[in-house]
Amino acid sequence: MTPTSKRWALVICLVLTPALPARTVAITDEDCDRMAAITAEAPNLGWAGFETGGGFAPIYIELQRQRAFLIRYPIDKLIPKGQRITQAEWVIPVVYCNGEQKLYVHRILGEWGAGVCHKYRSVRPQKVEWITPGARGASDRAVKPSATPRVNEIGDLVVNVTQDVELWYSGASKNNGWIVTVDDGGFLRLSSPVWTTRGNWKLRITYEPE
């Protein structure tokens, strides 16, 4: 084969070889293995989403001062090895906002689990307190927020979380999920993942072979 014909063979080969496609997968709150709505007003409760008068029930996830929502998506088994994350979008369903609000999304740094509440990040297998109650301490959550979207209308808020998902997928950081808050004294009402509208908290991840 002459050099010219070799070049042509290579070109033909490249043209005929299909590009390996990117793939998008989605998981929702129905797949989540850990969730909690925490508040200073009921410091031992793990599902203090909405105040009902005499108690709490997660009809909504209401974010205001001293309240937070924690969620972890088990992405670990979702994406095969040897991939590159090209995009990750997190859909947060907003059902009420009174004027423009700023939402803070932080990665949670410490392992949390059974008994998670405003005071503790877990009670079993051992009692571990948050550094700052409500998971606001520097080693409770990443210092720098992953995203701080401004919210001024109801509907699906789409947050770019590509960097976090890359960190978790690569193993550079352990996937302990996110904490969402409105730190500036705002108020935001989000759809409850355990009431009428399950499956609205979606995480969409697009990846392609490295």
Added chain:
Amino acid sequence: MIITGGAVGPTTWDENNKPSPFNTLFTRPFNGLYSVDRVAGHATLPVIYQSTMHTSWVVSAEHVDGYLTLVPQRLLIEGATLTSLPVILTKRNQVAFGGVNKVYVLPLDDQGRFKPLLSQAAVASASVEALTYSPKFDRLYVTVEKAK
């Protein structure tokens, strides 16, 4: 701390938290209809079980000192219409539910979560409401219609 069945999921009554003593966790999708939930606690594990009357929904939920925590496990027993509270068969690590002409039994793992390996037995009762277990004899008792 008291945990009781509710209309949309178990409710906890925390007498030590005066500002918010009654707290509810929704354990099944709400379709606009309120139902009656029955709950029972595991004898040795920090887990409660729930059956929702006249539906196929059963739930296991972990608690810490009575505070319900994390994500409840929800199962639909296909074809079932549940009519009894959950009854834990402690020696077998199983949980039983009464239904229409049936008793359903689900095995539990070492954490008290359901294993999806349902077994069921037909019984002569249009609505199995009275169901109890004897750990001493390791037997489940169910009321049935008297044979004619």
